[in-house]
Amino acid sequence: MARSPRTARRAARKGPATDLPALREAIATARLPGAAPQVTEQARSLLLAWLGAQRGTFAATVRALSDGEAARTIAQALIDRSAAPEGLDCAAGCAFCCILPGDDGGTITASEARALHAALTPLRGQPDGRDWHPQGCPSLDPETRLCRAYDARPMICRTYVSRDVTACEAIAEGDARPGTGTLPAQIIHITAQSLARAALKGITLAPTHGLATLAAAALDGQDIDAALRASRHAPTSLDAERRRLSRGLGSAR
Template structure:
């Protein structure tokens, strides 16, 4: 069961939730990205309210990170429809999987909802050869022969956002290099900002946690049940703030 905090700071209706959002912070995030995330999330809450979605369901989406995932998917679709230069020049092809070699062992930050979905998709594959048979650092969701993602429909936002215009740079980076040419599409910033705002917004109601993608995928294919895998993959609470701060500190 989700761990809840005390009653202090709890909100009980959509109007109060939106008032609290106006004061919420995406800690570590540059202010313009925090403001954009707040506008996106406020519009999402307003639309959900107009559509008559139950308030408790909305709280659940904020707590699990599902609101952040959905909003990033929406802004990502908008971005793709505008056909930006990096997409027009993308080097990505089916079976090209250097970006699925996760040298630092974490694989990137994912939400509770994404971690649960990934585990559900991968658990039936326990015992089958996985990406680590191709490369010791590869994501366990990868097929070692075809180099295709075996959880493609369940892959998290961090995987959907990654793109490169230079496959040679990806190959070198997979061997420990530091070449330019690859990175996240802009909608990933929306994801992080909305997730960080959701955490602040839900303070006093529920804990918004983040997880390591690589830890969840490897635990799932190694046969760990969901609760064990989630415990193993759960980040320290500082991980989200540090990830947001890295964006603020990175050269524009």
């Protein structure tokens, strides 16, 4: 049943959750400023369903919410049950989307960062994507242009698609063009992580990290703790990414 604003405000005053029912309440009443209501409610409902299926301890559940494993599970399930869009140009070895503009190359959660770090650590010392393009993702094989961490690639990589590879090439060179976008699972992923962060306020943090920075740190020999520190985003980054994705709703994907 939908909660009245007064009930939501009362719940919000209760302080940090200390058990699973209180965590459920915190997720049910978490507010995301500037969010598309439909997306927020879909992500909230999926996150609550995920929570309802948990049989572990409160601490384990908090950990899965804070490190993004909950958001990842929800988003991957969405991908698995959705038909792939038709008419995509995407193909193995097509890697303009692995040229990562900006300072750190995209938003990933801590669990995605750990998975990527573990996949890349054995590849230290080998040529990497930066040998192909100055802004190439370090996870990329510069010869084949295949992702060397394919099974561990984060949600942003799993959801980015295009119907026009020339648009991808132009974007990689800094020329904004229509024709690319992300599957709905990506905004659900980011929104679910935002809800988790809001619900965990006062309990623990739910940081995000930069994809390219994390991958570079792993390949440059940093251990996981140092790589997580080096790639850690400012707290405002997750919100900025959610708002950016919200502005793109209804675009190509």
